[in-house]
Amino acid sequence: MGTIKVGIIGAGRIGKIHIENLQRQGNAEVVAVSDPFADEALRQWAAERGIRTVTKDAAEWMDDPAIQAVFICSPTDTHVPFIKLAAAAGKHIFCEKPISMEVSQTAEALEAVKxxxxxxxxxxxxRFDHNFKRIKEIVSSGEIGQPHIVKITSRDPSPPGESYIRSSGGIFMDMMIHDFDMARYVSGEEAVTISAVGSVLVDPVFEQCGDVDTAVVTIQFASGAIGIIDNSRKAVYGYDQRVEVFGSGGAVGVNNDYPNTAEIHTEDGVRRDNPLHFFLERYNEAYADEARQFIACLAEGRQVPVNGEDGMQAELMACAAAESLRLGRPVPVKLSIAAE
Amino acid sequence: MGTIKVGIIGAGRIGKIHIENLQRQGNAEVVAVSDPFADEALRQWAAERGIRTVTKDAAEWMDDPAIQAVFICSPTDTHVPFIKLAAAAGKHIFCEKPISMEVSQTAEALEAVKxxxxxxxxxxxxRFDHNFKRIKEIVSSGEIGQPHIVKITSRDPSPPGESYIRSSGGIFMDMMIHDFDMARYVSGEEAVTISAVGSVLVDPVFEQCGDVDTAVVTIQFASGAIGIIDNSRKAVYGYDQRVEVFGSGGAVGVNNDYPNTAEIHTEDGVRRDNPLHFFLERYNEAYADEARQFIACLAEGRQVPVNGEDGMQAELMACAAAESLRLGRPVPVKLSIAAE
Amino acid sequence: MGTIKVGIIGAGRIGKIHIENLQRQGNAEVVAVSDPFADEALRQWAAERGIRTVTKDAAEWMDDPAIQAVFICSPTDTHVPFIKLAAAAGKHIFCEKPISMEVSQTAEALEAVKxxxxxxxxxxxxRFDHNFKRIKEIVSSGEIGQPHIVKITSRDPSPPGESYIRSSGGIFMDMMIHDFDMARYVSGEEAVTISAVGSVLVDPVFEQCGDVDTAVVTIQFASGAIGIIDNSRKAVYGYDQRVEVFGSGGAVGVNNDYPNTAEIHTEDGVRRDNPLHFFLERYNEAYADEARQFIACLAEGRQVPVNGEDGMQAELMACAAAESLRLGRPVPVKLSIAAE
Amino acid sequence: MGTIKVGIIGAGRIGKIHIENLQRQGNAEVVAVSDPFADEALRQWAAERGIRTVTKDAAEWMDDPAIQAVFICSPTDTHVPFIKLAAAAGKHIFCEKPISMEVSQTAEALEAVKxxxxxxxxxxxxRFDHNFKRIKEIVSSGEIGQPHIVKITSRDPSPPGESYIRSSGGIFMDMMIHDFDMARYVSGEEAVTISAVGSVLVDPVFEQCGDVDTAVVTIQFASGAIGIIDNSRKAVYGYDQRVEVFGSGGAVGVNNDYPNTAEIHTEDGVRRDNPLHFFLERYNEAYADEARQFIACLAEGRQVPVNGEDGMQAELMACAAAESLRLGRPVPVKLSIAAE
Structure with a gap:
């Protein structure tokens, strides 16, 4: 296939990250960008990067036969319409998470893709982070045996603003969805039952939005293995992203990434700098790698590494967690969209 | 009070540890030991340590007015009778955990003590471990603010034998009871609701005994803080005892203790020895310290640091966890024996 | 000044790294490349990156007034002639280390630059590595007081080939020169006396080349502070690059960088992967940053961060070390080229 | 041999430590103590521990045939006379380091012992510290191949008083002598040449006493391996005791010991407590172990683990270092007392 020509839907922060990452790869070319707020500044930004087509509506360039793939980086509520549009146009699709906040809509999108x-x-x-990839490798190698307990800590350095919270879909769909996917990724297993507890301890605005800011979820996997996820919207010391898998033959865990390895010893104790502050710092390389893998898979005709079913399963887990929190009891995870 | 004279009930492994620890302190004197299996070997062992009274029945020396305190180190099902006996004789009591496996009996014992x-x-x-004490100090100092999430990992290097399992009271009463107490200790809070999941992943013998070998419990505290405990009966790399408290102002976590700090670098990677193998190695100093504190409090007329109510609360949490596992749903923790 | 136009002399591995790093910055443009072995492959490689001028001889484009700066990435014995050529043409110069292996020639080059x-x-x-920068910051902040002891470990994963060794200038000029600069950088002090010991322990080829493969140098600084550098040409576990500064108010040390933070626990101990393998992995970001700083300083009319005097001092230290090893006694470091 | 009866010469801090450690072992009995400052307080302290013979002069009990071994814990300048006295009486001897500050006297003592x-x-x-023992084991196992570089850091938390400094024999004989022994112990090699540099950076009192407070020594071993020792009389963060051996097949290094493993995360960074403060805390177990090994070797008729020749070699290294510092050049280490 050679170079893959790509169109980008949504030129916000994450859209621009993908553009810059794609331009650093040898085998991708960004040829078009759409954003409803496209303005002269965006046009100039794009021109400096050799992107000539900048539109408000992706439909204007979606039928360009030279374009083989699209990146959907627009707000979540537009993902499904854009997936249908791109699928109808025969484009391969990279879509930000979650596909949608309604599994029935996600199912429609997957149907269109299929x-x-x-x-x-x-x-x-x-999944493309160097630390979590290493966990996956170790688990897959069998060195630590059958997974028994999977522990995931995921805490943000500071909460988002109220408007973001209101439209976020809640902590499980917005934040913990990454951890639901991680639990499946590192364990290689599917969730059967989910039990959630949650509290508002960081900011009362979460309660006003019908959400929680602190949440713990327990997952029962088919094999009997048990998963634990804890989320907080505010860790004052910075982004806390750790995973541990304990198995019959051992355990593997990863610590956070730090900006340097310096240890400072004074009369007051031994000190090091805080972890990398947030997702842009921590997952900088992971964003580049996921785009690289996507393009490489298309170029070589291989299956992409995180597919629609993966997106669906994480959403089903998020829905179960939300329902468990509401009902105050464990809730079964629907095993597939067919069960919808 | 000067030197406290002590009698020891039960001269098994833990009883002997307490005797040796007490003899290293300046202000305690072990004057009597009882054990239904007392034999010549025990008599000799005691004689070498200057203990002249060795009996099969503690009742023989319980009324000796010189004895001010007793250590109850006998099997769990004998704790309550011995507490009643010692209380009636006006002795202060150090009793191994749990007080009993029936909260109603524990309540009776506490009544007798009172x-x-x-x-x-x-x-x-x-509670007397150097690492966990440091967590408690940091939390108490307010440096990390209000606790939001408490995470406790407690895994044994290898499972006990079948006969032990059968009479153990189950994983929550036998093993996780330590972690229930730890959760209360480091958070300074009381549990409201407990939710347990468990599996048999290590050895089918646990299933045959009506028990599980892998368990995860979620605790909702009164403040909205959330606790997570994970237990496994078999961590092949050794005793895994870690605690982490995450709060509004930061976090504090402790790692395991290791036999040395050596890091060995070869072509195959960087390696260190496994953690201290089991509780006798890891809690060696903690055992000495709890006895030292007990004696010091008696000598100085202060309140002992872990009292009957602490014992009761941990048992109530263990009971709630067992019930939650049985029912498959969260269960409220009875707030005190009064609710029995 | 806006965008700085740059010519590159020498298109080997390090030359290409600089080109790619410069192209990632917004304010630099590589417009010309020269290499005596320039061929069609290089021409094509350059063309893909929008570089139109590719010559065998830098003199062909050196007088282009559009070019403001050159990067000298050719073999060490060509550095001085190219520096003179570029200086005569009024170009700012980035030159790989060392400037030359003869301090008299280095002096001539600095004269021409001046x-x-x-x-x-x-x-x-x-100096641009995240870890060493952090050491410099901490020392400069005064937090650890006056430096007393500076310790630098620098070990390569495997020795170079014989032809490289023969023309390398020896371990002090080729390898330890980085550490001499580091010692000055982190301490902020000048060396007065240097004492070297060395051995051939890795490969007898070093002896055949009149060189050593294992060397330790002690530096006495003007303040009385003492520096220690240890070098080995072969650390089987990978690139070992650590620095520690001990001072009157504390200490700061950095560990190596690792590819991930995973700790793997099995019956055989706790293991992690080896450090990043060699300089391309470890100093990837540092190479980008030194080019970024060079361009930024030119663009903003500031002094560049590592100048010719820094180059000279490190060479004087390397010469003193070589002489010390030869004589078997401490040797004073000439304080400046004026002393030559 | 059964229980070894022991006399103690010198009842200062270290003498009392040995007494208490010996009393915790099953196969040693302390039967006599001498100290020129023996008073009622010491007599009482001894009586509480069952030691009946307390004299001002060791000669009073040295000929007691029941006593098989003596511990010499008196000031250094009395070591040789007491060794001669004890040897003449046929007692096995444990002597604190250094044997003496004059190798000729040490030689006489060894002659008497022989x-x-x-x-x-x-x-x-x-040598009995858990960390350094592990280094020795790893080196001896051959896992890291032939030693190439040995690095020893040894820094005290605060300098001694002036009177101690004046009679200490200087930093090499008083402080670094431990590190000279450590270099021999972990490498298994003998020093050929020693080169020392030193400064007064901590306190001018050292200069007034003809001493230095900061010193670095380079050791050339017979095999070509190189040793580096750095000493400081004042590390504000506490006792800094680290050793690293780098070899042809890898490396092994140990970090300090800490009072706990707690990591405290706040907005200001990640912090842990300082290392164990000084030798009594750090080497608590090592003191017990050296006494245990001494007694066990006597009881079982084995060679003791650190003999007179070890004491001599370390003194010879200290003398060479002092001479190197005085002369400003490397100095050969006399290979044995025969060379005296």
């Missing part, structure tokens, strides 16, 4: 015979990769960027 | 006006310390030795 | 009024930055890339 | 056919163990307690 019918069109195109590939869909979901933006679970953490 | 009526006699003696002190009762329960053997939650981990 | 006469031309251009800037010269020497490629001591390690 | 003539009497008794055993002499020198108090290089650090």
């Amino acid at each position: 019918a069109a015979g195109v590939q869909l990769q979901v933006g679970f960027n953490r | 009526a006699a006006g003696v002190q009762l310390q329960v053997g939650f030795n981990r | 006469a031309a009024g251009v800037q010269l930055q020497v490629g001591f890339n390690r | 003539a009497a056919g008794v055993q002499l163990q020198v108090g290089f307690n650090r």
Whole structure:
């Protein structure tokens, strides 16, 4: 296939990250960008990067036969319409997570993808993090045996603003969805039952939005293995992203990434700098790698590494967690969209 | 008070540890030991340590007015009778955990202690571990703010034998009871609701005994803080005892203790030795310290650091966890024996 | 000044790294490349990157007034002639380390730079490493007081080939020169006396080349502070690059960088992967940063961060070390070229 | 041999430590103590521990045939006379380091020991530290190949008082002598040449006493391996005791010991407590172990683990270092007392 020509839908922060990452690869060319707020500044930004087509509506360039793939980086509520549009146009699709906040809509999107015979990769960027990849490798190698307990800590350095919270879909769909995917990724297993507890301890605005800011979820996997995820919207010391898998033959765990390895010894104790502050710093390389893998898979005709079913399963887990929190009891995870 | 004269009930492994620790302190003197299996070997062992009274029945020396305190190190099902006996004799009591496996019996024991006006310390030795004490200090200092999430990992290097399992009271009463106490200790909070999941992944013998070998419990505290405990009966790399408290102002976590700090670098990677193997190695100093504190409190007329109510609360949490596992749903923790 | 137009002399591995790093910055443009072995492959490689001028001889484009700066990435014995050529043409210069292996020639080069009024930055890339920068910051902040002891470990994963060794100038000029610069950088002090010991322990080829493969140098600084550098040509576990500064108010040390933070626990111990393998992995970001700083300083009319005097001092230290090893006694470091 | 009866010469801090450690072992009995400042307080302290013979002069009990071994814990300048006295009486001897500050006197002492056919163990307690023992084991196992570089850091938390400094024999004989022994112990090699540099950076009192407070020594071993030792009299963050051996097949290094493993994360960074403060905390177990090994070797008729020749070699290294510092050049280490 040689170079893959790509169109980008949504030129916000994450859209621009993908553009810059794609331009650093040898085998991708960004040829078009759309954004409803496209203005002269965006046009100039794009021109400096050799991108000539900048539109408000992706439909204007979607039928360009030179374009083989699109990146959907627009707000979540537009993902499904854009997936249908791109699939109908025969484009391969990279879509940010979650596909949608309604599994029925996600199912429709996956149906469209399947019918069109195109590939869909979901933006679970953490699978491409150097630390979590190493966990996956170790678990897959069998060195630590059968997974028994999977522990995931995921805490943000500071909460988002109220408007973001209101439209976020809640902590499980917005934040913990990454961890649901991680739990599946590192364990290689599917969730059967999910039990959630949650509290508002960081900021009362979460309660006003019908959300929680602190949440713990327990997952029972088919094998009997148990998963634990803890989320907080505010860790004052910075982004806390750790995973541990304990198995019959041992355990593997990863610590956070730090900006340097310096240890400072004074009369007051031994000190090091805080972890990398947030996702842009921590997952910088992971964003580049997920785009690289997507393009490489298309170029070589291979299956993309995180597909629509992966997106669906994480959403089903998020829905179960939300329901468990509401009902105050464990809730079964629907095993597939067919069960919908 | 000067030197405290002590009698020891039960001269098994833990009884002997307490005797040797007490003899290293300046202000305690072990004057009597009882054990239903007392034999010549025990008599000799005691004689070498200057202990002249060795009996099969503690009742033989319980009324000796010189004895001010007793250590109850006998099997769990004998704790309550011995507490009643010692309380009636006006002795202060150090009792191994749990007080009993029936909260109603524990309540009776506490009643007897209260009526006699003696002190009762329960053997939650981990509160005296250097690492966990440091967590408690940091939390108490307010440096990390209000606790939001408490995470406790507690895994044994290898499972006990079948006969032990059968009479153990189950994983929550036998093993996780330490962690229930730890959760209360480091958070300074009381549990409201407990939710347990468990599996048999290590050895089918646990299933045959009506028990599980892998368990995860979620605790909702009164403040909204959330606790997570994970237990496994078999961590092949050794005793895994870690605690982490995450709060509004930061976090504090402790790693395991290791036999040395050597890092060995070869072509195959960087390696260190496994953690201290089991509780006798890891909590060696903690056992000495709990005895030292008990004696010091008696000598100085202060309240002992882990009392009967602490013992009761941990048992109530263990009962709630067992019930939650049985019912498959969260269960409220009875707030006190009054609710029994 | 806006965008700085740059010519590159020498298109080997390090030349290409600089080209790619410069192209990632917004304010630099590589417009010409020269290499005596320039061929069609290089021409094509350059063309793909928008570089139109590719010559065998830098003189062909050196007088292009559009070019403001050159990067000298050719073999060490060509550095001085190219510096003179570039200085005469009024270009600012980035030159790889060492400037030359003869301090008298280095002095001539610095003279030419001074006469031309251009800037010269020497490629001591390690000053731009995130870890060593943090050490420098901590020392400069005064937090650890006056430096007393500076310890630098620098070990390569495997020795170079015989032809490289023969023309390398020896371990002090080729390898330890980085550490001499580091010692000055982190301590902020000048060396007064140097004492070297060395052995051939890795490969007898070093002896055949009149060199050593294992060397330790002690540096006495003007303040009385003492520096220690240890070098080995072969650390089987990978690139070992650590620095520690001990001072009157504390200490700061950095560990190596690792590819991930995973710790793998099995019956055999706790293991992690080896450090990043060699300089391309470890100093990847440092190379980018030194080029970024060079361009930024030119664009903003500031002094470049590592100048010719820095290059000279490190060479004087390397010469003193070589002489010390030969004589078997401490040797004073000539304080400046004026002393030559 | 059964229980070894022991007399103690010198009841200062270290003498009392040995007494208490010996009393915790099953196979040693302390029967006599001498100290020129023996008073009622010491008599009482001894009586509480069952020691009936307390004299001002060791000669009073030295001929007691029941006593098989003596511990010499008196000031250094009395070591040789007491060794001669004890040897003449046929007692095995444990002597604190250094044997003396004059190698000729040390030689006389060793001669007396040899003539009497008794055993002499020198108090290089650090050989019994859990960390350094692990280094020795790894090196001896061959896992890291032939040693190439040995690095020893040894820094005290605060300098001694002036009177101590004046009679200490200087930093090499008083402080670095432990590290000279450590270099021999972990490498298994003998020093050929020693080169020392030193400064007064901590306190001018050292200069007034003809001493330095900061010193770095380079050791050339017979195999070509190189040793580096750095000493400081004042590390504000506490006792800094680290050793690293780098070899043809890898490396092994140990970090300090810490009072706990707690990591505290706040907005200001990640912090842990300082290392164990000084030798009593750090080498608590090592002191016990060296006494245990001494007694066990006597009881079982084995060679003691650190003998007179070990004491001599470390003194010869200290003398060479002092001479190197004085002369400003490397100095050969006399290979044995025969060379005296």
